[in-house]
Amino acid sequence: MFNKILIANRGEIALRIIRSAEQLGIRTVAVFSDADKFSPHVVSADEAIHIGASPAPQSYLAFDKIIAAAKRTGAEAIHPGYGFLSENADFAAACEQAGVCFIGPPANVIRTMGSKRDAKALMAKSGVPIVPGFIGDLSNEGLEAEAEKIGYPVLIKASAGGGGRGMRLVQSGNNFAAALLSARREAKSAFGDDSILLEKYIESPRHIEVQVFGDTHGNIIHLFERDCSVQRRYQKLIEEAPASQLTTAEQEQIQRAALTAAEAIGYVGAGTVEFVLDERGDVYFIEMNTRLQVEHPVTEMITGQDLVALQLRIASGGTLPDQSDICAAGHAIEVRLCAEDSARDFAPSIGTISHLTLPERRYRVDHGIAVGLDVSPYYDSMIAKLIVCAEDRAAAIKHAIRALEQSEVAGITTNRDFLLRILAHPNFATARVDTHFIDRHQCDLLVAPPHPDASAIVAAVLFLLTSRSQPGNVISSEPNSPWHRRDAFRMNLPNNEQVHINVDDVTQVIAVEHLEDGFLLKLAQTSASCFVDSLNGAEIIFRMDAERFSARVVATGARMDVFLGGRQYVLGYQDPLYAETLDDAAAGGLAAPMPGVVLEVFVEVGQVLTAGTPIMLIEAMKIEHTITAPFDGLLNEICFKAGDQITAEGIPLAVMEPTALS
Numbered sequence: 001m002f003n004k005i006l007i008a009n010r011g012e013i014a015l016r017i018i019r020s021a022e023q024l025g026i027r028t029v030a031v032f033s034d035a036d037k038f039s040p041h042v043v044s045a046d047e048a049i050h051i052g053a054s055p056a057p058q059s060y061l062a063f064d065k066i067i068a069a070a071k072r073t074g075a076e077a078i079h080p081g082y083g084f085l086s087e088n089a090d091f092a093a094a095c096e097q098a099g100v101c102f103i104g105p106p107a108n109v110i111r112t113m114g115s116k117r118d119a120k121a122l123m124a125k126s127g128v129p130i131v132p133g134f135i136g137d138l139s140n141e142g143l144e145a146e147a148e149k150i151g152y153p154v155l156i157k158a159s160a161g162g163g164g165r166g167m168r169l170v171q172s173g174n175n176f177a178a179a180l181l182s183a184r185r186e187a188k189s190a191f192g193d194d195s196i197l198l199e200k201y202i203e204s205p206r207h208i209e210v211q212v213f214g215d216t217h218g219n220i221i222h223l224f225e226r227d228c229s230v231q232r233r234y235q236k237l238i239e240e241a242p243a244s245q246l247t248t249a250e251q252e253q254i255q256r257a258a259l260t261a262a263e264a265i266g267y268v269g270a271g272t273v274e275f276v277l278d279e280r281g282d283v284y285f286i287e288m289n290t291r292l293q294v295e296h297p298v299t300e301m302i303t304g305q306d307l308v309a310l311q312l313r314i315a316s317g318g319t320l321p322d323q324s325d326i327c328a329a330g331h332a333i334e335v336r337l338c339a340e341d342s343a344r345d346f347a348p349s350i351g352t353i354s355h356l357t358l359p360e361r362r363y364r365v366d367h368g369i370a371v372g373l374d375v376s377p378y379y380d381s382m383i384a385k386l387i388v389c390a391e392d393r394a395a396a397i398k399h400a401i402r403a404l405e406q407s408e409v410a411g412i413t414t415n416r417d418f419l420l421r422i423l424a425h426p427n428f429a430t431a432r433v434d435t436h437f438i439d440r441h442q443c444d445l446l447v448a449p450p451h452p453d454a455s456a457i458v459a460a461v462l463f464l465l466t467s468r469s470q471p472g473n474v475i476s477s478e479p480n481s482p483w484h485r486r487d488a489f490r491m492n493l494p495n496n497e498q499v500h501i502n503v504d505d506v507t508q509v510i511a512v513e514h515l516e517d518g519f520l521l522k523l524a525q526t527s528a529s530c531f532v533d534s535l536n537g538a539e540i541i542f543r544m545d546a547e548r549f550s551a552r553v554v555a556t557g558a559r560m561d562v563f564l565g566g567r568q569y570v571l572g573y574q575d576p577l578y579a580e581t582l583d584d585a586a587a588g589g590l591a592a593p594m595p596g597v598v599l600e601v602f603v604e605v606g607q608v609l610t611a612g613t614p615i616m617l618i619e620a621m622k623i624e625h626t627i628t629a630p631f632d633g634l635l636n637e638i639c640f641k642a643g644d645q646i647t648a649e650g651i652p653l654a655v656m657e658p659t660a661l662s
């Protein structure tokens, strides 16, 4: 076995590989880019080497730098993870040349499987069922004639492609010529190779794949199937193992086909043979992925095998377990939590993670994020994989829902609620799932966020009322002074105040009456006696009449994220004492008008400012803005110094307190 390996990847998969290496007593070397200086994979490895700037071509794809890092640290092998260099035959060859073991199949196997035409030709020869189609070389006219022969609809695929790139669906001969040109153009620019192949389009297939392994002694085994049909634009979102509702005959056929495919190429290492399963139950080989896949944990859950450990064993010349020793039990589901906004056409969401709770004690959660770290625009948007396993599929779905409900992320937008709606969909429950599931059920899946109910608003109000009397948030240093009290105390009057909360863009005024040990809150619809049992960071435990709640409240500028009952609500907060933070942003007040950089700070904390006094000069989008005091008052805090980046619109630049209140 190796003494030391280098992991040529980042994020959750780098951590995943480090975990298995550690269990085998193998030392680990991480590599990292500028953007990943503080990333968990860098901290977890025994050594870490900085390899360049944030864009992947200058770091995680720069294979000379990576091989040099392996040489320098004495790593005997490189694990490429998935993505990046994992299916790059030139990289595998360069590793071999440099005398470093590439943890994966030999370069020629990667190269053959990287060409869909070569792979299909080999499969056809070996008796693996392939989709009817055409893989030869012909003129464009000749290809059109072949498409007629296959019968429309026809799929044009880039031979070098993957993940749907360079793929075109052609419904009739009228569109063929144009689709062919555009597929070739895309393939040329994406892969530098415009060779294409034609396939009969399978209308509503399930996407079934089989995990296989080969060792250097000629043994090939499979670790059962996964169903990865729930995808969006070829981005898998939910994967499960085993594939449900396959007949024993279908299961055996698909496993046999996968083994035949792996044997045909003399496969070594971890691989995945992808199939489509049509409505009639026929399976067809689509392609083979010559890497460890994102969704490998569901296979680990049902087989109890450590797939990374198997890879390491094979790469160091070890032998695979016997097929008869590989058993599957239970049903596993993985959901991919991604930083994207389903309400904005799934645009990636970048930003700093301000709050993070993941159900790591109850479930397997593979992730590489932490509070305070950025989700950067340089890499993919997946932030965590939640993996559950239970006796059967129905139980696994329930656990997956619970795992998501216990996952709280603030600071960026995630697809959590979108995933929850998929899992809760009746057709998902009955496993009526194919590759069009998301498109077909778009109406059910893309719905507006839930209206906050009274308990969520109460959580926010109680958080505001209680957090201001926490240490650090008090004005007077004299605990018994009436000025120390933050309970709206008034001589000879009930202690009353109002809290302004924005709910669905409407300001609600909540009347607060301070009671002996709690509050009487008057909301739009209801009144409730409320008591805070504890406030610990973001975690607030409170009672609202007879009911007890536990919520997390994350207040960032004028935004409050409330996590309660498995839901996330976004509320706005207006503090009249602080000159209405929300409106103020628009009026050029103390909130950043847009992201930018601080050029100069004119004042100091503790100064008393009159309205209009310049506080700081910021530059945003090439324009300078002066931030001025919005009212007369005391400057309590300056949040930035000259040279600091302001990462987002709306974040507080300074905190002031009005001098005189009537």
Ligand code: MV4
Residues within 6 Å of the ligand: 131, 155, 162, 163, 164, 199, 200, 201, 202, 203, 205, 207, 231, 234, 274, 276, 286, 287, 435, 436
């Ligand atoms: C197909 C197919 C149907 N018929 N080939 C998509 C990416 C690549 N891995 C192979 N893919 C497919 N190839 C034939 N002949 C269906 C898919 C496919 C898919 C197609 C449309 C929409 C979503 C899809 C999800 C997975 C697979």
